[in-house]
Amino acid sequence: MLNFNVDFTGEFFAFFLLAACAIVGAVLAINFTKVVHMALSLAFTFVSLAGLYVLLQAEFVAFVQVLLYVGAVTILMIFGIMMTKHQSEGREPGRPLLETLAAIGCLCLFGILFYAIRNASFPKPQAELPEDNTMAIGKLLYSAYAIPFELVSVLLTVAFIGAVALAKREKEEEEEPK
Amino acid sequence: MDITFAQYAWFAPLFPLAAFAILTAMGRGLGRAGAWVATAASLLSFLLSLLIAIERLGGTAEDYTGRIEWLRAGSIMLHAGYEVTNLTSLMLVIVTFVALLVNLYSIGYMKDDERISVFFGYVALFTASMLGLVLADNLLTLYICWELVGVCSFLLIGFWFRKPEARAAAKKAFIVTRIGDLGLLLAILLLYWNMPNHALDFTSLYNVFHSQSDTLSASLTTLIALLIFLGAVGKSGQFPLHVWLPDAMEGPTPISALIHAATMVAAGVYLVVRTFDIFEASQAALAAVAIVGAFTAIFAAVIGLAQNDIKRVLAYSTVSQLGYMMLALGAGSTAAATFHLFTHAFFKALLFLAAGSVIHAIHTQDIREMGGLGRRMKITAWTFGIGALALSGIPPFSGFWSKDAVLAAALDESPWLFAVGVVAAFFTALYMARLFFLVFFGAPRGDAKAYAHAKKSPAVMTVPLVILAVLALLAGFVETPWNEWLGSWLSGEEEEGGINGLVVIASVGASLLGLYLGWLFYGRRSSSGNPAAEKASGLRRILERKFYVDELYELAFVRPLAALGRGLDAFDRVVVDGAVRLAGRSVQAAGKLNTRLLNGQIQAYALCALLGAVLLILAIAGRRFW
Amino acid sequence: MTMLGSYLTLAAVLFCLGLYGVLTKRNAIIVLLSIELMLNAVNLNLVAFAKYGINASLRGQVFSLFTMTVAAAEAAVGIAVLISLYRRRATVNVDEYDELRR
Numbered sequence: 053m054l055n056f057n058v059d060f061t062g063e064f065f066a067f068f069l070l071a072a073c074a075i076v077g078a079v080l081a082i083n084f085t086k087v088v089h090m091a092l093s094l095a096f097t098f099v100s101l102a103g104l105y106v107l108l109q110a111e112f113v114a115f116v117q118v119l120l121y122v123g124a125v126t127i128l129m130i131f132g133i134m135m136t137k138h139q140s141e142g143r144e145p146g147r148p149l150l151e152t153l154a155a156i157g158c159l160c161l162f163g164i165l166f167y168a169i170r171n172a173s174f175p176k177p178q179a180e181l182p183e184d185n186t187m188a189i190g191k192l193l194y195s196a197y198a199i200p201f202e203l204v205s206v207l208l209t210v211a212f213i214g215a216v217a218l219a220k221r222e223k224e225e226e227e228e229p230k
Numbered sequence: 231m232d233i234t235f236a237q238y239a240w241f242a243p244l245f246p247l248a249a250f251a252i253l254t255a256m257g258r259g260l261g262r263a264g265a266w267v268a269t270a271a272s273l274l275s276f277l278l279s280l281l282i283a284i285e286r287l288g289g290t291a292e293d294y295t296g297r298i299e300w301l302r303a304g305s306i307m308l309h310a311g312y313e314v315t316n317l318t319s320l321m322l323v324i325v326t327f328v329a330l331l332v333n334l335y336s337i338g339y340m341k342d343d344e345r346i347s348v349f350f351g352y353v354a355l356f357t358a359s360m361l362g363l364v365l366a367d368n369l370l371t372l373y374i375c376w377e378l379v380g381v382c383s384f385l386l387i388g389f390w391f392r393k394p395e396a397r398a399a400a401k402k403a404f405i406v407t408r409i410g411d412l413g414l415l416l417a418i419l420l421l422y423w424n425m426p427n428h429a430l431d432f433t434s435l436y437n438v439f440h441s442q443s444d445t446l447s448a449s450l451t452t453l454i455a456l457l458i459f460l461g462a463v464g465k466s467g468q469f470p471l472h473v474w475l476p477d478a479m480e481g482p483t484p485i486s487a488l489i490h491a492a493t494m495v496a497a498g499v500y501l502v503v504r505t506f507d508i509f510e511a512s513q514a515a516l517a518a519v520a521i522v523g524a525f526t527a528i529f530a531a532v533i534g535l536a537q538n539d540i541k542r543v544l545a546y547s548t549v550s551q552l553g554y555m556m557l558a559l560g561a562g563s564t565a566a567a568t569f570h571l572f573t574h575a576f577f578k579a580l581l582f583l584a585a586g587s588v589i590h591a592i593h594t595q596d597i598r599e600m601g602g603l604g605r606r607m608k609i610t611a612w613t614f615g616i617g618a619l620a621l622s623g624i625p626p627f628s629g630f631w632s633k634d635a636v637l638a639a640a641l642d643e644s645p646w647l648f649a650v651g652v653v654a655a656f657f658t659a660l661y662m663a664r665l666f667f668l669v670f671f672g673a674p675r676g677d678a679k680a681y682a683h684a685k686k687s688p689a690v691m692t693v694p695l696v697i698l699a700v701l702a703l704l705a706g707f708v709e710t711p712w713n714e715w716l717g718s719w720l721s722g723e724e725e726e727g728g729i730n731g732l733v734v735i736a737s738v739g740a741s742l743l744g745l746y747l748g749w750l751f752y753g754r755r756s757s758s759g760n761p762a763a764e765k766a767s768g769l770r771r772i773l774e775r776k777f778y779v780d781e782l783y784e785l786a787f788v789r790p791l792a793a794l795g796r797g798l799d800a801f802d803r804v805v806v807d808g809a810v811r812l813a814g815r816s817v818q819a820a821g822k823l824n825t826r827l828l829n830g831q832i833q834a835y836a837l838c839a840l841l842g843a844v845l846l847i848l849a850i851a852g853r854r855f856w
Numbered sequence: 857m858t859m860l861g862s863y864l865t866l867a868a869v870l871f872c873l874g875l876y877g878v879l880t881k882r883n884a885i886i887v888l889l890s891i892e893l894m895l896n897a898v899n900l901n902l903v904a905f906a907k908y909g910i911n912a913s914l915r916g917q918v919f920s921l922f923t924m925t926v927a928a929a930e931a932a933v934g935i936a937v938l939i940s941l942y943r944r945r946a947t948v949n950v951d952e953y954d955e956l957r958r
Binding site: 217 | 859861862863864865866868869871872873874876877879881885886888889890892896898900906908910911912915916918920921922924925926927928929930931932933934937938939945948953958
Binding site: 417829830831832833835840 | 875878879880887950951953954955
């Protein structure tokens with residue numbers, strides 16, 4: 053069942069390398085004890101994923117991935133880490149029941165997904181992607197997806213205002229602790 | 231003659247039932263007023279019964295049956311209904327009359343009891359269920375009321391439940407009569423399956439068992455009759471199920487009167503009379519009834535000789551008299567049995583109420599501590615004497631006529647039964663003489679202070695005594711050997727009368743001999759104040775222990791059953807309870823796991839959601855593969 | 857197994873790792889990051905289908921862009937909520953946030 057009868061092309065090697073990087077980053081993120089290390093290894097995973105996007109002929113998405121995840125989200129998280137105190141992971145007693153059950157659940161889920169993927173038949177794609185997909189995406193966003201695009205911009209605005217409002221230090225609250 | 235009152239017969243049990251409902255609803259707050267409510271209800275029932283009876287006395291009234299469809303399940307249909315015949319109207323009058331007097335008497339007797347309204351509620355329910363039993367037009371309705379009577383007797387015998395003896399007696403009465411009830415239930419079930427159309431009403435029974443058609447085989451008929459008789463044996467205290475009746479004396483004395491005269495024990499005899507068509511179809515069953523009745527009559531009378539509790543003596547006399555009734559039934563004479571039931575109701579109620587009056591006055595039930603009460607309590611002594619003479623069968627008291635009828639019926643059947651009856655009559659007279667002389671004559675032997683305080687009972691207690699005494703004197707004249715009015719009224723046929731000289735001479739002779747011997751032993755000697763003259767011989771000890779029947783039952787049934795019960799109890803505790811506890815513990819463990827999981831932390835909830843989703847996917851996707 | 861299958865398997869692996877992180881990590885910030893990882897796994901699926909799916913087109917990529925935007929907004933709000941919570945409870949440990957029980 054596990055015979056990966058794929059052609060050993062350059063694309064496959066690149067995929068294999070990047071996939072290994074992504075998985076290693078994720079596994080390390082789970083196994084590290086220091087929070088900053090975790091965040092950084094996840095950033096490594098995000099970068100690997102950007103590479104995979106390039107492999108998938110989605111250069112624009114890969115670019116956004118690097119900007120957004122590696123640039124913005126990870127930095128945001130690191131700021132969050134800096135603003136809060138942290139005992140390093142692993143000092144406290146573990147939660148064996150929770151961890152065991154979570155592991156079992158995740159493995160089962162993966163088993164199901166893997167089984168489904170193995171059994172699905174994927175027909176050959178009928179069309180090729182356009183060469184200059186950044187331009188094509190721009191055209192799509194401003195024509196077919198104009199309304200969702202605008203809505204997403206509103207969502208972003210609301211989210212940022214909300215984040216500011218939430219994180220703002222409230223004077224009254226400081227004075228009368230609840 | 232128009233039927234006017236008979237169709238309202240179902241009101242008769244309704245009045246006491248309503249009284250019971252009121253008393254139960256109002257609770258103890260009603261206090262003594264409750265007594266009057268119950269008494270008023272029983273008065274109404276009595277008046278209605280009297281009207282019905284008078285209506286029927288014309289002799290032309292048709293039997294009236296009213297019934298409703300009670301429940302229907304598929305093809306099975308059950309009816310509930312009532313039937314008014316001459317027999318039921320007679321029974322109605324007896325029951326309501328005795329109930330009325332008992333109610334009146336109890337107002338005086340129970341006035342210091344704080345649960346008086348509860349008591350009257352029970353009495354009302356007791357009366358209502360007995361009336362329902364009398365009126366029932368089919369066996370099923372009868373059986374329901376029959377069980378209700380049993381429950382009420384349980385409640386009332388155990389009324390003073392703080393006394394352990396009363397508790398034990400109530401339990402005993404309930405359990406012993408249940409054996410009989412089981413027999414009756416089986417009989418009803420057998421009838422239900424074998425009767426055409428599953429009919430259980432008495433009219434159908436009459437038709438089936440008189441038509442000589444082979445609807446039911448002879449052996450089946452005998453079996454059914456014997457099972458019904460088992461029910462009657464239980465309720466009417468026949469040997470070998472008589473043991474509960476003397477113990478039932480632990481209840482309040484008016485209840486003893488009610489049980490013995492009108493309700494509980496009469497139910498058994500009434501049942502046999504009502505289903506006599508079945509018995510007539512089986513010679514073997516009739517013979518069994520006669521033999522059990524005769525044996526019980528003499529057996530109980532002999533035991534009664536040696537009892538020292540005034541109420542127990544009367545209780546054994548009831549057992550003995552019920553034996554007479556069964557003897558008459560076995561001899562094929564329902565008229566004699568009903569007649570004896572009729573007169574017995576009056577003089578036995580009289581005796582019990584008079585005994586209650588004595589007990590009320592000096593607060594003891596032991597006749598060895600009594601004596602000389604005749605001078606103090608004239609009315610009680612006189613009425614008790616009348617009752618005793620009636621019970622002994624001395625002419626012209628009512629007991630003479632009815633006992634005469636029973637003995638005549640027995641002589642027709644077999645001289646042996648007759649002989650047993652005469653001997654039992656002798657013993658009856660003997661123990662009644664003993665009782666009477668020990669209680670009312672001679673010098674007081676008990677506590678002098680109690681004797682000095684003994685006073686006349688209040689009018690509300692003595693008036694019922696006088697009424698009953700008059701009836702005990704006169705009730706016998708409704709059926710004399712030269713005017714068999716009652717018998718022909720009951721059966722609807724003319725019966726030819728005639729005096730059987732042998733019967734009269736034998737029974738009166740036996741009774742007089744018994745009375746004379748009783749006077750000889752107890753009347754004279756106790757005047758010298760020496761009751762200890764009764765030597766404790768071996769026979770006497772056996773009699774005092776009531777032929778060791780209770781001990782035998784203890785050994786043969788109670789202990790093995792108790793052991794079995796303990797075994798089952800252990801099984802219940804270990805296995806059944808264990809299973810229950812296991813279920814409980816596992817749920818508890820699941821609950822504990824749950825509280826550990828659902829501890830308010832979002833991750834635990836998310837984990838549950840994940841596991842649930844996995845299971846859901848497995849269930850949905852996996853269905854394809856099996 | 858085609859390339860598409862490999863991509864999908866990789867996405868499943870990343871998704872499950874992210875899920876495990878969400879379920880077991882005590883630090884709320886890591887939990888948020890794990891959620892980002894799960895979202896990325898989904899994005900990878902979208903992009904992979906955009907190339908190798910039966911109707912290859914740019915729509916999958918457009919959709920993944922939207923997802924990223926939402927994820928960015930989610931991360932911003934999440935961090936804000938976390939900081940607000942931290943001010944009250946002086947901890948970022950998820951297992952000490954048991955308000956749901958109250």
